[in-house]
């Protein structure tokens with residue numbers, strides 16, 4: 026029978042990769058924790074209505090990428106395409122009860138039925154953070170998130186590969202006036218636009234600014250600028266954010282074309298992109314303010330700011346920086362050389378009791394073959410359990426690096442193995 030394949034655009038992460046991802050996730054969780062963000066976990070399945078209007082009826086995500094279905098009870102549900110809206114839904118009551126700002130981070134799979142390619146998947150992973158406030162939008166929040174991300178990039182050794190773009194989308198009213206002007210401008214240049222952009226003139230002309238089509242991009246270059254439509258409050262917010270991040274030593278590029286794909290943003294929007302490779306999917310992390318979102322989903326007026334980073338792309342970048350991900354090597358390999366299976370298992374458990382990782386060989390074979398196996402998985406020590414050692418209540422421990430081998434009573438094997446490993450790291454150059 027033919028092997029049943031996985032779903033297109035959805036990947037398995039095998040131990041080498043999953044282990045590296047866990048380290049990245051741990052570094053991010055630890056970094057976010059230093060800024061007093063606490064973890065939140067929301068369901069993978071949500072009501073389809075939660076996303077439709079909030080992300081924007083005209084966006085690709087809502088129009089063609091949602092995994093939506095009717096469940097057995099007739100409810101219209103979907104696999105979450107992002108986690109900002111669910112997170113805001115989940116914290117509304119907390120923010121109401123506590124006042125001030127609630128800071129949370131999340132991590133998990135998101136689902137969009139995009140055309141798969143390198144760096145773009147249908148199930149992909151995001152980590153993100155959201156700060157939702159009962160008070161007015163404070164530039165400190167936006168700036169702190171940017172500073173937090175810059176720290177994470179440094180912690181992961183990828184800061185040099187990333188560039189920060191910033192834009193100010195203003196308020197909903199300012200944007201509406203701008204949208205009108207932009208719609209009129211693009212209408213007057215309609216013949217020079219690509220087909221997808223033509224279709225966006227009435228519904229979402231801001232998205233035309235994002236177009237990768239060269240002719241459309243040339244038209245967009247001379248389009249009206251949102252900056253000319255911004256009022257005092259929006260300008261003040263922007264300069265507040267820029268002042269704090271500049272003082273923190275963070276470089277950024279002003280990007281008037283940066284509008285972000287989803288509809289709920291206002292004021293600050295930002296994106297970290299990969300420098301030096303135009304061909305690949307280079308957006309690594311995007312975010313911004315969404316002060317109207319809570320009300321849009323039926324909550325009270327709350328200010329909010331957040332971001333999502335793409336873990337698939339971040340992990341690929343870390344792999345470029347660190348070298349190919351490898352599976353963790355075990356500290357000890359138990360070679361069964363004549364001792365009974367339960368004695369071997371006892372030796373393994375004794376070592377594990379001391380906090381060591383142990384590979385219990387279970388595939389038989391001569392000692393030489395087992396040593397080859399231990400070598401191939403990079404085990405640091407081989408613990409040989411032969412029948413004579415068993416009779417003496419001992420095991421022989423061999424250090425693979427230099428062949429040093431000693432017999433030790435089984436009850437002392439853990440402490441002894443640890444000592445041998447420690448000497449090994451001390452001796453290493």
Ligand code: AMP
Nearest residue numbers: 144145146149308309310311333334335
């Ligand atoms: P967004 O939620 O669209 O603002 O995306 C935030 C980040 O998630 C992007 O910068 C990407 O790094 C990542 N991302 C979005 N869509 C995908 C996808 N289909 N596959 C892999 N990563 C993605």
